Amino acid sequence: MGEARRRKAERAGVPAATAPAAPAAAGSEASAPAIVPGKSCGSCTTCCTVMGVPALKKRPWDPCPHVTPGLGCGIYAERPTGCRTFICGWLLDPSMGPDLKPENCHVVFDQKDEQNIFATCDANYPDAWRAPNVLAFMHRLARALGLTRKVILMEKGRTWFVNEDAIVPTDAG
Ligand code: SF4
Ligand code: SF4
Numbered sequence: 001m002g003e004a005r006r007r008k009a010e011r012a013g014v015p016a017a018t019a020p021a022a023p024a025a026a027g028s029e030a031s032a033p034a035i036v037p038g039k040s041c042g043s044c045t046t047c048c049t050v051m052g053v054p055a056l057k058k059r060p061w062d063p064c065p066h067v068t069p070g071l072g073c074g075i076y077a078e079r080p081t082g083c084r085t086f087i088c089g090w091l092l093d094p095s096m097g098p099d100l101k102p103e104n105c106h107v108v109f110d111q112k113d114e115q116n117i118f119a120t121c122d123a124n125y126p127d128a129w130r131a132p133n134v135l136a137f138m139h140r141l142a143r144a145l146g147l148t149r150k151v152i153l154m155e156k157g158r159t160w161f162v163n164e165d166a167i168v169p170t171d172a173g
């Protein structure tokens with residue numbers, strides 16, 4: 001996303017994944033978290049599809065019509081506040097390597113509130129969360145969060161709680 005990489009990095013609202021880190025609306029107006037030096041959105045546009053943007057009536061997992069290949073956001077100057085403020089967990093978490101960048105692993109981690117961290121799968125890669133590196137990271141995250149906070153895994157139409165050593169459907173008995 002070239003220049004838009006930096007632009008996307010300006011979207012805020014997602015604390016780090018490791019420090020104990022929906023799809024949901026992109027971003028909130030929380031205090032601006034610090035992006036890890038050397039990380040940027042680059043060519044990634046994953047959150048532009050995975051996340052919902054209420055101001056555009058864009059639902060989670062629907063591609064944003066303003067994604068412009070090779071350019072990034074086609075309405076950058078007028079992009080909604082949620083887009084301006086969203087930053088995914090990968091940008092914020094120094095422990096997440098290139099393999100966990102959303103354009104590579106197809107899962108966007110974000111923290112929408114203090115309680116929960118969401119791992120949202122790109123609908124075009126519904127099994128992406130099953131990759132060993134993604135599974136290992138989610139379990140590590142769950143261990144770091146402890147019992148009172150949750151890692152919530154979302155695939156289009158399905159949701160799970162991720163525990164330290166298990167992944168449990170949210171509708172399980
Ligand atoms: S998913 Fe993360 S790295 Fe990718 S464009 Fe969005 S904010 Fe940037
Ligand atoms: S308007 Fe669309 S393309 Fe632009 S930043 Fe928001 S989601 Fe991405």
